[in-house]
Amino acid sequence: MSLQIHRLLIVIALMLLPSCGGGSTTSAPTGAPGVTQKSTVATHLGANLQPIRDWSFTPVYVDLMHQARKFGSPAAPWDEAAPLGADGWPVGDFGVVLMTGASKYSGNAGTYKLSFRGHAKVTGVATSAKVINPSYDAVRDLSSADVVLAANEDQLMLSFTGTGPGIKEVKLIRPGYDTAISPLFTQTFLSHIARFKTLRFMDWLRTNNNRVTSWESRAAPETTHYASDAGVPWEHIIALANQTQKDIWINLPISVDDDYALQLARLLKRTLNADSKVYLEYSNEIWNGGFEQYNSNRAMAMAEVQADPASKLIYDGTTKQDQIAFRRIAKRLKEVSDIFRGVYGDGAMFTLIRPVLGFQVVQSITAQLGLDFVADVYGPPASFFYAIAGAPYFDLGDQQTVDGLSTEQVLTAMSNSIQRASIVSDLEADQALAAWYGLKFLAYEGGPATFGPGSLAAKKAANLDPRMLDLCVDYLHRWYQQGGDMMMWFMAGAGDWDTPYGTWELTTDLALPDTPKIKCMDTVLGAPPTAPIGRNSIPGTFDALAYVGNASPYSAASRDRVHYLHPGASVDYLVQAPASASYSLILRTEASQSGNSIDLAVNSVLVAPAFELAKTGWGNPTDNLPITVKLKQGFNTLRLTTRTETSGFILSSLSLR
Numbered sequence: 001m002s003l004q005i006h007r008l009l010i011v012i013a014l015m016l017l018p019s020c021g022g023g024s025t026t027s028a029p030t031g032a033p034g035v036t037q038k039s040t041v042a043t044h045l046g047a048n049l050q051p052i053r054d055w056s057f058t059p060v061y062v063d064l065m066h067q068a069r070k071f072g073s074p075a076a077p078w079d080e081a082a083p084l085g086a087d088g089w090p091v092g093d094f095g096v097v098l099m100t101g102a103s104k105y106s107g108n109a110g111t112y113k114l115s116f117r118g119h120a121k122v123t124g125v126a127t128s129a130k131v132i133n134p135s136y137d138a139v140r141d142l143s144s145a146d147v148v149l150a151a152n153e154d155q156l157m158l159s160f161t162g163t164g165p166g167i168k169e170v171k172l173i174r175p176g177y178d179t180a181i182s183p184l185f186t187q188t189f190l191s192h193i194a195r196f197k198t199l200r201f202m203d204w205l206r207t208n209n210n211r212v213t214s215w216e217s218r219a220a221p222e223t224t225h226y227a228s229d230a231g232v233p234w235e236h237i238i239a240l241a242n243q244t245q246k247d248i249w250i251n252l253p254i255s256v257d258d259d260y261a262l263q264l265a266r267l268l269k270r271t272l273n274a275d276s277k278v279y280l281e282y283s284n285e286i287w288n289g290g291f292e293q294y295n296s297n298r299a300m301a302m303a304e305v306q307a308d309p310a311s312k313l314i315y316d317g318t319t320k321q322d323q324i325a326f327r328r329i330a331k332r333l334k335e336v337s338d339i340f341r342g343v344y345g346d347g348a349m350f351t352l353i354r355p356v357l358g359f360q361v362v363q364s365i366t367a368q369l370g371l372d373f374v375a376d377v378y379g380p381p382a383s384f385f386y387a388i389a390g391a392p393y394f395d396l397g398d399q400q401t402v403d404g405l406s407t408e409q410v411l412t413a414m415s416n417s418i419q420r421a422s423i424v425s426d427l428e429a430d431q432a433l434a435a436w437y438g439l440k441f442l443a444y445e446g447g448p449a450t451f452g453p454g455s456l457a458a459k460k461a462a463n464l465d466p467r468m469l470d471l472c473v474d475y476l477h478r479w480y481q482q483g484g485d486m487m488m489w490f491m492a493g494a495g496d497w498d499t500p501y502g503t504w505e506l507t508t509d510l511a512l513p514d515t516p517k518i519k520c521m522d523t524v525l526g527a528p529p530t531a532p533i534g535r536n537s538i539p540g541t542f543d544a545l546a547y548v549g550n551a552s553p554y555s556a557a558s559r560d561r562v563h564y565l566h567p568g569a570s571v572d573y574l575v576q577a578p579a580s581a582s583y584s585l586i587l588r589t590e591a592s593q594s595g596n597s598i599d600l601a602v603n604s605v606l607v608a609p610a611f612e613l614a615k616t617g618w619g620n621p622t623d624n625l626p627i628t629v630k631l632k633q634g635f636n637t638l639r640l641t642t643r644t645e646t647s648g649f650i651l652s653s654l655s656l657r
Contacts, residue, residue, distance in 0.1 A: 044480065044529040045521065046198030046249065047492035048445060050505070051206065052226045055100045058493035058510065059107060059186045064156070064172040066226045069097040074159040077125055088224040089168045090160075095125055098172060099156040102149070105494055105509040107188065109151035110175030114158075115144045118167040125157040147172065184239055188510050193244070193492055195521055198279070200249035200444065200488045206231035207284040209292040210253040215263040234267060242273045249279035249356075249444070249488060252336060254286065254293035255300070261336045265343035280340065280355045281389070281444065282333040287326070287359060287366040301328035312377050323369055330370025333357055334384045354386035358444055361390025364429045371437050375604065380438065387440035387485065390430055394418045394475055395449040405455035410462040411471065414448055418475045425551070431483045432548045432574040436604050436637040441483060445490040447517075448472065451502035460497040464508075464515060472520035480530040483576075483635050489521065534576030534635060538583065538656040548572040548637075562651040565598075570641035575656060577631040584626040585638075588652040590616045595646035601639045602629050613649050621652045629656075 050058050052067050061067055071082035077095030085091045102108040114122065114131070122131045122145055134145040149156055160167055173179045174186065193199065202208075212218055212230055219230035226232045241248050252261060268278060283293045301324045305311045313324050313331065337355040344353050359367035367388045374381045394417040399405060405413075421427065434441040448471070450459040462468060479487055494512075495505035507515040536542045544562045545554045548571075562571060577583070585600070594615040600608035608627045616622040629638070640651070 041195055041197045042525045042528075043197045043247070043486065045196070045476070045487050045489065045524050046200065046247075047193070047196045047489045047521075048200040048202060049193075049204055050491055050493045050495070051203035052232055054097050055496075056493070057101070057105045057495050057505070057508070058189060058192070059174065060189045061226075062174050062177050062182045062184065062186055064098045064112070064174065065096075065170055065224070067098070068225055070225050071096055074161050075125065077157045077159065085166065087168070088222075089166060090163070091166050093120075093159075093161045093163050094167070095157060095159045096170070097155075097157050101154060101496060102156060103152050103154040104496060106511040109149055109153075112147040112149065112156075112175060113144070113173040113177075113179045114147050114171070115142065115173075115179065116160075116167050116170040117141055117143075118163060118165070119143055120160040120163045120167055123159050123161075125159045127155050127157055128153050129156050131158070184236065185243070190244065192510050192513075193246075195525055196246070196492065198247040198249055198277070198486065198488065199240075199492075200251075200279075201232070201237050202249075202251045202281075202284050202444075203491075204232040204237065205251055205253075207251040207253065207293075210283075211255065211292075212253045213255045213260075214257060215260045218260070234264060235271075238268065238272050241276045242271075245273060245275065247277040247279070248272075249281065251281045251284050254283040254296045258335070258339060261339045262343070265340045269343050277351075278340075278353050279386075279442075280333075280336065280353060281358055282329060282336060283358075284444075285358060285360075285391075286329050287363070297328055297332075298325040301325045304328070313373075315373075315377055326366060326369035327373040330357060330367075330374050330381075333370075334374055334378060337384045350386045355384060356387045356389045356442060356444070357381075357385050357439075358389050359430075361392050361430060361443075362426045364426065364433050367430075368433055371433070375437065380604070382438040385439055387442045388430070388434050389442040389444040389488075391445040391490075392421060392427060392443055392479065392484070393446055393449040393490075394421060394471075400450075401452040401454040403454035405458045407458045407461040407465055410450075410455060410458045411465060411467055414462070414471055418471065418478060421475075421478065425549070427482050427484070428574055429549045431635055432572050432637045435574065435635040436572075436639070438603060438632075440485045442485050443479065443487040446475075446479070446487050447490050447504070448475075449502060449504075451500070451504075453500045456498060456500060459503055460508075463497060463503045463517065466516055468516035469519050469523070472517055473523055476520070476524050477530045481533050483532040483534070532576065532634070534574060536573060536575040536654075538575055538577055538631075540657075541653050541655040542573075542575075544588075544651040544653050546573070548574055564648060565640070565642040565645075565651070566648075567642050567645050570639050571651075573638045573640075573654060575631070575636050575638060577633055577636055577656075580631065580633045582628055582630050583656045585629050586626050586655040586657075587613070587624045587640075588621050588655070589613050589624060589649050590618060590621040590652065591647065591649035592616075592618050593647040595644060596642075596649045597644045599641045599643050600627060600629075601641070602631065603636055610643050618650075621650070623655075631656075 050056050054067050054069055070080040071090045071094045072079045073081050074093045074095045077097045082090045082094035119136050128150060130148045132146050136143045173182050206229055219233045221233045221235045285291060286293050286297045288294055305314050313327050333355055340353045341349050357367055371381045394414055396413040397417055399413045431441050491504050493505045494507045494510045497503040497508050506517045536546055545558060550558045591613055597610045597612045600611055607629055614622050614624050
């Protein structure tokens with residue numbers, strides 16, 4: 001399937017990204033701007049944020065040091081080889097890479113204000129930028145200078161020599177900001193993200209391949225480089241949320257201990273705006289073998305069962321490593337959910353604190369294994385989780401890496417991908433799983449995917465083509481129509497679309513605020529989400545072949561499934577109810593003998609055990625006695641499981657009134 005191909009491409013993309021050249025409602029942590037902003041934007045569409053990098057096209061921080069690489073040698077700052085002291089600052093001469101690709105987007109030219117503790121000679125490296133007006137205040141041991149960057153300059157790197165005992169507290173403030181009271185985030189960035197109520201910080205936190213294990217090893221505000229392996233400090237995420245009144249979607253590193261989760265919960269409770277919701281996800285795409293967290297989780301799962309033969313992970317005696325590993329994902333999220341409950345209290349769960357189980361959208365089994373485990377061992381998953389979430393991208397299908405495509409062909413391929421996703425598919429299975437356990441179905445990522453070599457100019461042109469607006473709106477319309485809840489677009493910001501790494505961002509330059517994808521965001525956010533339309537809407541009668549994942553025209557194999565349901569075999573139906581109420585379910589079947597019975601369950605609750613089907617004779621379908629079922633408004637999952645079989649039976653239709 002194209003979605004599967006796409007997810008593989010995402011893995012490769014992330015692996016190949018360049019590595020070189022109960023708190024107050026208004027208070028914010030130290031360093032956050034002092035003015036809060038009320039957010040009134042819609043909640044059904046949020047966005048992922050880009051990683052903090054020197055090559056990012058999105059100017060997030062006012063101080064460029066926050067996006068700098070690790071300190072390097074004076075002549076080659078990109079080697080990141082400078083000796084450091086215990087505080088993270090260099091112990092001698094050094095260089096630093098502050099910005100690359102600067103000429104590809106606007107707003108970088110001008111005079112930057114440099115300051116630092118200590119004395120040194122500062123010069124540009126591999127750049128035409130000029131360092132002028134140097135001064136040194138010996139009393140305060142404070143140096144300053146102006147760094148002038150021309151409009152056509154592509155990069156900014158600085159060398160610090162003659163540093164004596166060492167340099168600390170280096171700052172480089174962007175043009176236009178007061179160095180004495182400079183805010184944390186740029187107004188350009190804040191204006192761009194203002195349209196979104198919820199932001200996902202997976203890349204800010206460097207979640208993929210993250211090796212942080214303890215609270216002490218996290219990125220702290222005094223950390224010198226936020227582009228490092230530990231990512232952005234939690235305090236800065238809180239500062240952004242407090243200033244802008246955002247809800248936050250956060251990811252815990254795969255190997256953190258209980259104390260880390262506890263300290264994070266306490267920090268959020270103490271300092272985060274009391275109205276901000278927290279979507280809590282354990283790592284990112286743990287099912288994805290392209291990331292270290294896949295192997296880390298697997299290793300921790302197997303270590304647990306080897307150390308404890310009575311581990312809950314093997315409560316049923318299974319020895320299947322994949323099953324055990326997927327169980328551990330849900331188990332760990334449940335444990336983290338419990339920790340946050342202990343800090344926030346029962347009343348905050350699923351209102352403010354919203355634990356989300358991520359899974360592979362084209363393989364709902366990656367969530368089902370964990371949810372079934374939680375249900376069997378701990379109780380209803382809805383007691384611990386708010387939602388499940390996948391990543392339903394649209395892409396170019398089998399033309400993803402084909403060269404020589406025209407803009408028209410790229411747009412057509414992407415339109416076809418959207419059309420395929422609207423046919424009965426994996427999304428219905430995902431929705432049915434969510435409904436079965438009383439959870440919401442979210443998208444932690446989504447949008448158009450063009451990653452891969454081939455037809456780069458056409459891919460870029462397609463994303464800038466006015467028709468992309470209609471494609472994106474149609475895509476989101478279909479997502480909501482199929483019952484999807486909040487979509488977290490991947491991703492906000494500006495990016496370089498001339499590479500094989502994809503055209504993920506909303507624009508190529510934040511100075512271009514009217515690109516098709518930005519217009520799509522504003523169009524969708526400006527209206528209520530499309531109402532869901534289930535194919536098995538009630539009251540009414542629907543074909544027994546309209547079971548989860550089975551699309552018309554129905555195949556002979558799909559007919560066999562409802563003609564020959566042997567003991568233990570089951571079939572699911574996703575039905576949409578107009579209101580929460582009791583309904584009468586009538587199964588129309590035919591059977592040549594008595595003794596055929598089924599178990600009927602609705603939303604994981606058994607409501608009609610051992611219901612015996614009427615003996616009718618082959619070729620004589622007949623309505624069985626009605627079964628009263630309670631359905632909630634919206635989507636519900638009905639599961640029919642054969643308990644006993646004599647000569648077998650044929651299921652023809654289901655009626656709900």
